Amino acid sequence: MKKKVAIAALAASILFSATAFASENVLLPDLxxxxxxxxxxxxxxxxxxxxxxxxxxxxxxxxxxxxxxxVVKNFPDIKVKKVSNFPNKIGEWQxxxxxxNFTIQYVDNFPDIKxQxxxxxxxxx
Numbered sequence: 001m002k003k004k005v006a007i008a009a010l011a012a013s014i015l016f017s018a019t020a021f022a023s024e025n026v027l028l029p030d031l032x033x034x035x036x037x038x039x040x041x042x043x044x045x046x047x048x049x050x051x052x053x054x055x056x057x058x059x060x061x062x063x064x065x066x067x068x069x070x071v072v073k074n075f076p077d078i079k080v081k082k083v084s085n086f087p088n089k090i091g092e093w094q095x096x097x098x099x100x101n102f103t104i105q106y107v108d109n110f111p112d113i114k115x116q117x118x119x120x121x122x123x124x125x
Contacts, residue, residue: 042113043077047090047124049113054078056101058093065105068112076116078124091122 047054052066080091087094 043124045124047078049077052102053090054102054113055090055092056087056094057096057099059096059098059100059103061103061105063105064103066102067104068107068110069104070107070109070111070114072114072116074116075114076125077113078115079118079122080115081118081120081122089122090124 043049043054049067078091080093083092083094085094
């Protein structure tokens with residue numbers, strides 16, 4: 001009789017210690033870390049791509065660009081207007097050779113974002 005009680009007590013202690021150990025090691029999601037969701041496309045509704053504000057002075061390069069861009073006629077991620085001075089709105093780009101805010105590379109395949117050049121109403125569609 002004592003053997004049965006001892007085996008039952010041993011089994012119960014193993015069972016409870018295993019569940020306690022498992023409950024201590026459960027990985028919970030970190031509620032403090034902000035999750036950055038991009039609901040509509042590669043460009044956020046505020047006009048940012050990976051922390052880069054898509055406005056200002058832009059330099060076109062052949063290698064090692066900040067953003068790979070494909071020019072399209074339909075369904076762009078952002079509409080771009082070429083301006084000659086003081087670009088301050090999202091989608092207004094001034095093409096420069098020196099001191100750019102970010103660099104782009106034109107590609108045909110696997111772009112980071114798709115742009116459409118427009119004369120009016122630049123920005124995120």
